[in-house]
Amino acid sequence: xxxxxxxxxxxxxxxxxxxxxxxxxxxxxxxxxxxxxxxxxxxxxxxxxxxxxxxxxxxxxxxxxxxxxxxxxxxxxxxxxxxxxxxxxxxxxxxxxxxxxxxxxxxxxxxxxxxxxxxxxxxxxxxxxxxxxxxxxxxxxxxxxxxxxxxxxxxxxxxxxxxxxxxxxxxxxxxxxxxxxxxxxxxxxxxxxxxxxxxxxxxxxxxxxxxxxxxxxxxxxxxxxxxxxxxxxxxxxxxx
Amino acid sequence: xxxxxxxxxxxxxxxxxxxxxxxxxxxxxxxxxxxxxxxxxxxxxxxxxxxxxxxxxxxxxxxxxxxxxxxxxxxxxxxxxxxxxxxxxxxxxxxxxxxxxxxxxxxxxxxxxxxxxxxxxxxxxxxxxxxxxxxxxxxxxxxxxxxxxxxxxxxxxxxxxxxxxxxxxxxxxxxxxxxxxxxxxxxxxxxxxxxxxxxxxxxxxxxxxxxxxxxxxxxxxxxxxxxxxxxxxxxxxxxxxxxxxxxxxxxxxxxxxxxxxxxxxxxxxxxxxxxxxxxxxxxxxxxxxxxxxxx
Numbered sequence: 001x002x003x004x005x006x007x008x009x010x011x012x013x014x015x016x017x018x019x020x021x022x023x024x025x026x027x028x029x030x031x032x033x034x035x036x037x038x039x040x041x042x043x044x045x046x047x048x049x050x051x052x053x054x055x056x057x058x059x060x061x062x063x064x065x066x067x068x069x070x071x072x073x074x075x076x077x078x079x080x081x082x083x084x085x086x087x088x089x090x091x092x093x094x095x096x097x098x099x100x101x102x103x104x105x106x107x108x109x110x111x112x113x114x115x116x117x118x119x120x121x122x123x124x125x126x127x128x129x130x131x132x133x134x135x136x137x138x139x140x141x142x143x144x145x146x147x148x149x150x151x152x153x154x155x156x157x158x159x160x161x162x163x164x165x166x167x168x169x170x171x172x173x174x175x176x177x178x179x180x181x182x183x184x185x186x187x188x189x190x191x192x193x194x195x196x197x198x199x200x201x202x203x204x205x206x207x208x209x210x211x212x213x214x215x216x217x218x219x220x221x222x223x224x225x226x227x228x229x230x231x232x233x234x235x236x237x238x239x240x
Numbered sequence: 241x242x243x244x245x246x247x248x249x250x251x252x253x254x255x256x257x258x259x260x261x262x263x264x265x266x267x268x269x270x271x272x273x274x275x276x277x278x279x280x281x282x283x284x285x286x287x288x289x290x291x292x293x294x295x296x297x298x299x300x301x302x303x304x305x306x307x308x309x310x311x312x313x314x315x316x317x318x319x320x321x322x323x324x325x326x327x328x329x330x331x332x333x334x335x336x337x338x339x340x341x342x343x344x345x346x347x348x349x350x351x352x353x354x355x356x357x358x359x360x361x362x363x364x365x366x367x368x369x370x371x372x373x374x375x376x377x378x379x380x381x382x383x384x385x386x387x388x389x390x391x392x393x394x395x396x397x398x399x400x401x402x403x404x405x406x407x408x409x410x411x412x413x414x415x416x417x418x419x420x421x422x423x424x425x426x427x428x429x430x431x432x433x434x435x436x437x438x439x440x441x442x443x444x445x446x447x448x449x450x451x452x453x454x455x456x457x458x459x460x461x462x463x464x465x466x467x468x469x470x471x472x473x474x475x476x477x478x479x480x481x482x483x484x485x486x487x488x489x490x491x492x493x494x495x496x497x498x499x500x501x502x503x504x505x506x507x508x509x510x511x512x513x514x515x516x517x518x519x520x521x522x523x524x525x526x527x528x529x530x531x532x533x534x535x
Contacts, residue, residue, distance in 0.1 A: 050416060074422030086417045088410040095406050102403055103422035151422065 001026045001155055001186050002047070002078070007056035009039075009046045016042040018210040020056070024155065029177065029187045031197040031218070034207035040190040041083060043207075044157050048080045049073050060155065075103045077154035083190075084163060085144040089133025093124050096132050096143055100150030110150070117146045120179070138169035145176070155186045162193045174200050198222045242375035247497040253381040253450070255489025256388025257443045261466030262473065262481035263395070264439035270412035270476040271432050272327070274334040275467065278318060279440050280459030281345035286311050286444035287454025288349065291358045300363045308441040315437025316430050327429075342460075349456035357455040366449045380449040391442055392482060395435070399478075404431055412476065472515050474525025483526055488515070 002024040009017035017039045024030045032040050045051035047058055049070040058066040065073050079100075087096050097117065101110045118125040121142045127135060132143055141161055148156060158177065162170040170193070178200050181187060191197035198204060198218045206214040206221070214221070261279065268276050286307050293303035322341050326333050366383070369376045399405040404427075411418040411428045419425055440459075447462060448454060466481075469488045473480025491514055495507045503510070518526070 048420065050419065069424065070419050071422040071424050074420075079422075080420055082417055082420060086414055088413050088417070090413060091406065091409060095409075098403065099406050099410055099418075099421050099423075102407060147421075 001061055002188065003057075003059040004043070004047070005057045005059075007043065007046060007058065008054045009042050009051050010054055011042055011051065016051075016210055017046065020207070020210075020212055022205050022212065022215070024186060024188050026154075026186050027181070027184065028202045029181050029189060029200055031194075031201035031204035032188060032190045032207060033192075033194045033197060033204055033221075034213075036192065038207040039210040040207055041159055042210075044080055044159055044188070044190060047073075047157065048078065071103055074151050074153075077152070078157070079148040079151045079153040079155075080157040081144050081148045081159060081161065083159040085137070085140045087132040087135070087140050087143050087147065090131055092129050093132055093135070093143060094128040096147050097124070097150050100147035101152075103151060109152075113150050113152055117149050120149075120176075121146050137165050138172065141165060141169075141173055142176075145173075145180075149180075153185070155188065156180065157188045157190070159190045160192060161189070162191060162196060170196060243497070245372070245375045246377060247493055249377040249381045249385070250497075251490040251493035252486070253384040253446075253489075254493055255486035256385050257446050257462065257485075258466050258469050258489050259482045259485030260388055260391060260439045260443040260446075261463055262469040262485040263392070263478055264436035264443070265463070265466055266470050266473075266476055266478050266481035267408070267432050267435050267439075269470070270478070271408070271415065271429060272323070272334070273331055274323065274338065276323075276436065277335070277338045277463065277467075278322075278341035278345065279436065279466070280461075280463035281342045281349075282311050282315055282318075282437055282440040283444040283447070283459030283462065284349060284454060284456060285314060285345065286441045287360060287448050287458055288353060288358070290360045290445070290448060291454060294361045300361070300366075304445045307445065308438060311441035311444075312434045312437040315433040315440070319429060319433040323433075324426075324429075346456050346460075353456070355456060357453040360448050360452050360454055362449060362452045367452075378450070380446075384446040384449065387442065387446060391439070395439075395478075404428075408432065408435075468512075468515055470525075472518060472525060474527040477525065477527045480525050480527035487526075491515075 004020060004022050007017055007020045008015065020039070020043055022030070022032070032043065034040050042051055046053045049068055053066050057064060060073070060076055060078055063076070065076065088099070097114060101113060104110050123139055124143055124146055127139070132140065135143060145161070161173050161177070165173065174196055177187060177189065189197055189201060198221055201218045203217050204215065204221050205212050265276060265279055268274055289307040289310055290303055293306060294300070318341065322337055323334065326337050366380045368379045370379060370382065399409055407418055407423045407428055408431060415425070418428065443462070444459070465488060466485065469484035470481045471484070472488060473482070473484025488511070491511050492507070495510055496504070499507055
């Protein structure tokens, strides 16, 4: 579904992403792991057209999307949930959801998506007229995902959905990601919490200093000492 | 009592014009972080369009909407030519750009039109007054208040009910994420300038309806006042701009009406003193705004 080949991205004077290649097949959850500053978010930004790729190729369902407008990319079925949730705080929950469908024109189709999304996130139906900034962190993360789903994506990019949330809430969000997968959505998940991400991912890539250092099935990476020590930090230390 | 009601009419009329100008500045500032001092030149340009359409024989009621549409288009064009090349640069660069545009347009008016005021012929209706038994209010004042209220209500509906309006509010809070929703940055910014042009032109028509002349500097002072109003209300907050504009108009008119004769020359200084006092107590303005600007 998504294919990135030999991608270079500069961020000001810094080359944040160097020669990254990765594949996400239809129906998969693929995790992109690595420490802070490894280039994960920049990679996602390049995919959605918010950062300019200086070299390489990005294809969505076979068609090149490199250098295209974000609007065009969203219309083709790829939407990103940004790091830190970033709901529009003074807009109501309903208004946030409506903006998620900004690229769509058919009111009936939009209403259908909204009903589906509100079934998936009942709390958002209750809070429809509340300003998004007054929601709890977990609810805001739900809204950020729900808002992205309003564009009817085939591929969802999730940037650090666990960031700043209590462990119990993180479990809920990861359960939800699995449910989205079971509904046929393909997901590229960027996470620092490697343990949680590898629990739900099919495959994973590990980034450091702007490069992909390692890739494999989630099970292989979970078992790998090298991954644990070199790239994922203490979180992967065996609990013995 | 009659005098008080007359002055209240004047205060609301002036406050309404300040509010329209202030919100025009705030719409652009909230999204781009740009304080557009060329706003005043758009006001002046509206006046000259009214002068030439009147010379061409068009009645005021036809000329005014035409002027408003032309100024909306000019505002969008101005963004395309002058502000887009400096988009994302520092606040100082953008501010200087807006000063440069303002000065260039003002010089063009002086060179190609005249340094002297030009008469804008007004229909008799606008110069009439209505007698309410005990006090009289000019029709132009009443129209000014009504138009300001209708325009602000319509803008409010636009910002609440349409996707583009929601996108404007969203962009004022988080521009990058608004783009992530698949909304084009240029579309949001062009809309901000179109709205600011619309409001500058309407404010200009209302301003001229009380003065019936235009000169190259006409827009300078009202837009400076509008800038004070946006600061007073909370820079970047649209509600704040309205509140600040009305408040500034009310303070100015009541001071002019009720200050003892000896203190009258200090009316401007006292007005600004009140504004400074409010800002000392509430540095973020009456209604603070938040949000990341375009980088």
